[in-house]
Amino acid sequence: MTLTPPPLSLYVHVPWCVRKCPYCDFNSHEFKSGKSRGELPFAAYVDALLADLDHDLPLVWGRTVQTVFFGGGTPSLMPPEFIDRFLQGASARLRFAPGCEITLETNPGTAEHGRFEGYRNAGITRLSFGIQSFDDGCLQRLGRIHDSREAEVAVKLAQDAGFDNFNLDLMYALPGQDLAMAEHDLERAFALQPAHISHYQLTLEPNTVFAARPPSGIPDDDAGWDMQEHCQAMLADAGYGQYEVSAYARPGRQCAHNVNYWTYGDYLGIGAGAHGKITLGHDESILRRWKHKHPTRYLAEAGSDAAIGGDERITPERxxxxxxxxxxxxxxxxxxxxxxxxxxxxxxxxxxxxxxxxxxxxxxxxxxxxxxxxxxxxxxxxxxxxxxxx
Missing domain, CATH: 1.10.10.10 (Winged helix-like DNA-binding domain superfamily/Winged helix DNA-binding domain)
Structure with missing residues (x-):
């Protein structure tokens, strides 16, 4: 059989966050004490991202990017002008498909008036809000920096800016949560009319604060299963079709970027700690590549072989x-x-x-x-x- 290059996506990692959540195992780094978000090196980071992209371009010459996804960390810490400069630079180096889906993850605690208009003007077509819950007690126990009011305000600001294609991340089986609270979270979400809802169970991932010191009050497996079943029925009744284990969407609003992951598509990963998977036609191989995680090292080495954390060829057996x-x-x-x-x-x-x-x-x-x-x-x-x- 011959390997056929699949659709290509671009993943961009923004590694900073206001505060590291105790359940998070992603490559995210809190601000240093006393540093404001305005002092983060965004201009230098965009330069590093474009240098990183230049370095990896030979892997994808002539191919078209179908989707772009800014993940983190908290990408919405980055002001719109820097998102704009990166997308202009990237689209000058790579061909973007007409109607390319470009998603930005956003934390409600970083939403500001006027910022969503800037993201839309920069080319963002889809937003993904890390809501997690609309219960203030649950949010506090999860270590989130926003409350339920700020979550709703952030979504409405995005809608006022013209965004109708957005996802809400919700978790269930949270510390101190019961079935009625999980159902209430979905009811609050439905009222905001998202195009997409990601609904997944809290898990205690290795190397996280919650794994080392599990919080009290986490529902047991039976209670978690009850929440899943009841919430799946609510999502279906509200018109959200389940197309993946934890993903539900209005008709035609599935996340194209994630669907490409799940169908073993290709993705170029740039940014601190970003992972990529690329099919190489010249030698019929599949390459996985990842970049060094720490932002300081990445900023110093992006665009050179030294920024590469590792390369791995995926054997046919795997x-x-x-x-x-x-x-x-x-x-x-x-x-x-x-x-x-x-x-x-x-x-x-x-x-x-x-x-x-x-x-x-x-x-x-x-x-x-x-x-x-x-x-x-x-x-x-x-x-x-x-x-x-x-």
Missing amino acids: RPFEFMLNALRLVDGFELATFEKRTGLAAAAIEPQLRSATERGWLRIDAGTVRPTELGRRFTNDVVALFLTE
């Missing part, structure tokens, strides 16, 4: 596991033809694992499409583990 780790998150599953194009392997290479999963009731295969069953979605990790052969 590709089925990587593909399934992503694609089996999708409610509608994937086509076997897509598996062949994205991995360069024949579908016969995974026939034993597919057979085992279907016999256990985890997967359903129909007309060349593989879909997880409801049981399979509950045991996604077990299904994916079948494809781990190394």
